[in-house]
Amino acid sequence: MTEILVAYATKMGGTKEIAEAIAARIRAASHEVTVLDAADVGSVADYKAVVLGSALYAGRWRPEAVKLLKRNADLLARRPVWLFHSGPLGTDLSAQKAPRKVQELATRIGADQPFTFGGRLTGQTAVGFLAKKMANGPMAGDYRDWDAIDLWAYKIAQHLVAAR
Template identity: 40%
Template sequence: MPTYVLVVYGTANGSTAEIAETIAEVLRKDGLTVEALPARSMPSAAAYDAVVVGGGLYAGRWHKDARRFVRHNREALAERPLWFFSSGPLDPSASERDIPPVPGVKKAMARLDAREHVTFGGRLEEGAKGWVARMILRSGKGGDFRDFERIEAWAARIGGELTS
C-alpha cells in the first residue's frame, strides 16, 4: 500500500495551492503521509509512493511550474500511481460537466499512464498578479468558482484507491 504521497502544484495567485492543500488534508484523514509542495521547489517524485500533480490553467496551458515538474520527473512519475488536476474556469462549468484536460496535460497523461484527470473551477480576485488577470477582473469575470465538496470527494476516491 502506498503511504507517502506528494501533492504538487503550479499556481500564480494561490487558488491551485489551496486546492492542493485540501486534497492533501483529505488524504491525511485517510491515514496517508502527505506533503503538499509548490512545483517550483522541484521535489523528487522518486521519494514518494504516489503523486498528485495540479496546475492552474492559463491561456489553455498548465502553469509552467507544473509542466516543468512533470518533465523533470517523468521517469519516476511513470512508475507510480499518478493523478492530475487542473484549475481555472472562471465560471461554474467545471462543476456542471466534465472538462477534459488541455492538450499538453492529455499528452502527459498518456505518456505517464496517469490514472485520472479532473478540472476544478478557479478563483480570481482583486489583487491578482499579472496583466491578463487584471484585465479579466476589470471585465467583471472574476470570482471564486472552486467546488470544495467536489475536490474533497475526488481526493477521497484517490485515498480509497491508495488504502485498499
C-alpha cells in the same frame, strides 16, 4: 519515504489552496502527505504516489508543473499519479481539455487526463495587468467547488488505502 506528494503550480494562490485541501483529505485517511510547489520538486523518487495540479491559464498549464511531469516521467510511470487543473470561471465549469503536451505526458505515465476544478479570480488575489482587469469584470469570483474537491481527494485516499 514519504507516502504521498501533492504538488501544485499556481500564479494567484487558488490552486495551492486546492492542493492543501486535497492533502488534508488524504491525511485524514492516515497517509503521510507532503505539499510542495511544483517548482520546488526535483525528484519524485521518495514518494509512493503523486497528485499534481496546475492552474490553467489560456488553456495552458503552468510551466513548472509541465517541467515536473517531463523531468520525472519515468518515475511517475511506476507510481499512482492523479492530475488536476483549476481555472475555469463562470457557470460553465465543464471538464477542460488538458494542453496537448500534458495529455501526452499523462498517457506516457499511465495517468488519467487531469480532473477539472473551477478557479478563482478576485481583485485581492489578481496578479498582472490582464488578471486585474478581468477581476473587475463579470467573470470574477471564486468558482471552486470544495465539495467536489473533497470527493475527488476522498476517492484518491480510498484507492491508496486499498493499495496498502
